[in-house]
Amino acid sequence: MTQLQKYIWLIDTIRRAGKISLEEISSRWERNKDLSDYKPLSRTTFNRWKDAIFSQFGIIISCQRSGGYLYYIENPEDIDEDELKKWMLDSFAISNLIGENLSLKDRIIVNQIPSAQSHLATLLEAMQGNRVVLITYCGFNKKRSYTFPVEPYCVKLFENRWYLLAHNVSYNKIRIYGLDRIESLELTDNTFKLPKDFSASGFFS
Numbered sequence: 630m631t632q633l634q635k636y637i638w639l640i641d642t643i644r645r646a647g648k649i650s651l652e653e654i655s656s657r658w659e660r661n662k663d664l665s666d667y668k669p670l671s672r673t674t675f676n677r678w679k680d681a682i683f684s685q686f687g688i689i690i691s692c693q694r695s696g697g698y699l700y701y702i703e704n705p706e707d708i709d710e711d712e713l714k715k716w717m718l719d720s721f722a723i724s725n726l727i728g729e730n731l732s733l734k735d736r737i738i739v740n741q742i743p744s745a746q747s748h749l750a751t752l753l754e755a756m757q758g759n760r761v762v763l764i765t766y767c768g769f770n771k772k773r774s775y776t777f778p779v780e781p782y783c784v785k786l787f788e789n790r791w792y793l794l795a796h797n798v799s800y801n802k803i804r805i806y807g808l809d810r811i812e813s814l815e816l817t818d819n820t821f822k823l824p825k826d827f828s829a830s831g832f833f834s
Contacts, residue, residue: 636682637721638664639675640702643690644718648699651675661729686714716786740789748808749791751816755781761798761819765812774812779804780821783829794832796821803832 642657643649655670679690689703702708708715727737755762762781767774779795782803786792791808 632681633685634721634725635664636678636685637718638725639678639690640682640686640688640718641722641725643700643702644705644708648693648701650697650699654700664725664729686718748811748814749784751814752781752784752793752808755816756783759820759823761817761821762795763815763817764806765814766806767810767812769807769810776813778817778819779806780823782823782827783832784808785829785833794829 638658639654642654646653651670651672654675658665658670659667682688682690687704687707690700691703693699693701708718730737752762754760759780761778763776763778765774765776778798779793780798782794782796784791784793793806793808793811795804795806796802797804
């Protein structure tokens with residue numbers, strides 16, 4: 630388990646409990662051998678994770694001293710009002726939950742998300758640097774594929790499929806492309822400027 634997954638586990642444990650003591654957190658941690666190898670969660674480790682969670686996610690874990698030193702999420706609205714952060718935390722939490730119950734693997738059915746692994750990472754890298762991407766794409770019901778440059782504006786997960794919203798340089802139009810229809814994808818050295826008034830949520834509204 631990565632350090633990030635441990636942070637997610639702690640956030641999810643406190644979120645689900647509402648308010649919870651360090652003793653109970655440690656007990657839940659210790660009972661899960663896949664997470665803890667049956668070792669308790671020390672206060673020093675807990676405090677270190679709490680500080681890292683605030684640094685990485687902006688999530689504040691506070692302590693209510695009256696009633697037995699209970700820990701809670703002080704700013705839950707920062708999770709609930711941020712769709713990406715909520716989705717990420719929920720996804721990690723579900724992953725952790727399934728990992729805790731691998732003995733039920735034959736009774737838990739999931740669907741693979743097409744191309745999430747093969748293309749998503751490269752597209753996010755391109756979006757970070759506003760770099761033009763050369764894609765080879767075969768549209769639905771098309772007999773042949775085409776290669777052309779696009780400027781990646783955003784990606785969207787919809788009905789278990791990833792999509793790319795991009796400016797097609799050749800046609801000078803904004804188009805939507807299914808990641809599962811992309812045959813190959815290559816970063817170029819060319820860069821672009823994202824329009825100042827562009828809003829991903831506004832576009833899809």
